[in-house]
Amino acid sequence: MSVAAVCPGSFDPITMGHLDIVRRAADEFDRLVVAVLDNPRKTASAMFSATERMDLIRETVSDLPGVEVDSFSGLLVDFCRDKGITVVCKGLRAVSDFEYELQMAQMNQRIGSVETLFMSTSPEYSYLSSSLIKEVAKGGGSIAGTVPDNVEKAMRRRLEESAP
Numbered sequence: 001m002s003v004a005a006v007c008p009g010s011f012d013p014i015t016m017g018h019l020d021i022v023r024r025a026a027d028e029f030d031r032l033v034v035a036v037l038d039n040p041r042k043t044a045s046a047m048f049s050a051t052e053r054m055d056l057i058r059e060t061v062s063d064l065p066g067v068e069v070d071s072f073s074g075l076l077v078d079f080c081r082d083k084g085i086t087v088v089c090k091g092l093r094a095v096s097d098f099e100y101e102l103q104m105a106q107m108n109q110r111i112g113s114v115e116t117l118f119m120s121t122s123p124e125y126s127y128l129s130s131s132l133i134k135e136v137a138k139g140g141g142s143i144a145g146t147v148p149d150n151v152e153k154a155m156r157r158r159l160e161e162s163a164p
Contacts, residue, residue: 004031005087005117008076011036011053012046013151014060015133017125021091024119026064029087034061035079036071047134047158060148077112088116093126 007022011034026032034057038050048056050071061067072079076088088108090101098118105116121128128146137143137155144152 002030003087004033004083004085005029005089006033006035006076006080006083006085007089007091008035008037008072008079010039010042010046010130011057012042012048012130013053013133013147013155014057015125015128015130015147016145017091017093017121017128019060019148020122020125021089021119022061022067023064025089025117026061026067029089030066032064032067032089033083033085034067034069035076036069038071038073040073047155052154056148056151056154059150075112077108077114080112080114086114088114090116090118091121092118093121093128 005025005028007018007025009018011018022032022034036050036053036057043049054069054071058069061069070083080086080088088105090105092098092101101116101118105118108114108116133143133146134155137159143155147155
C-alpha cells in the first residue's frame, strides 16, 4: 500500500532543521509533499513569496525521489483530502512546540481524518527557526549552515535589494 504524507509549513525560509525532517520523512513514505502555506495575512512580512519559497525548496530537495513541492491556503485537511494524503509529518524542536502541535494534530484528526506523525528534529538543528535566521541575516550575522546554500544566497540578494 502506498502512503502519502505532507510536511506543511511557511518555510520562510526553509532551514536545515526543516530539511532534516523532510529528508528523514522522505525515507519513510512513498510520496512526500512539502506544502508551503500561502497565508495572505503574513505576505507583507514574508521575506519570500510562496512561489519563491517553492522554487527554493524544489532546488533544495531535487535529489530526493518521491518528494514534491506544492502550496496551499486555507485548511491543511482540505489540501490533504484533495491530494489523497493521510499523514501529516511535523518536526518538533522542543517540548514548547508540542502543546500547539498536539492541538493542531487533534483538530486535524477530528475534522479531516488525518493522522499526524511527530519527528524530533536532530539536536544540531533544534535551536533553528526561520524567524531567528531572518533576524540574524538582517543584522548582518552569519547564517552559514543554518539554511541550504541556495537559500542563503537568495536571502543575501533579497537583503541587498531592500537595503536603503
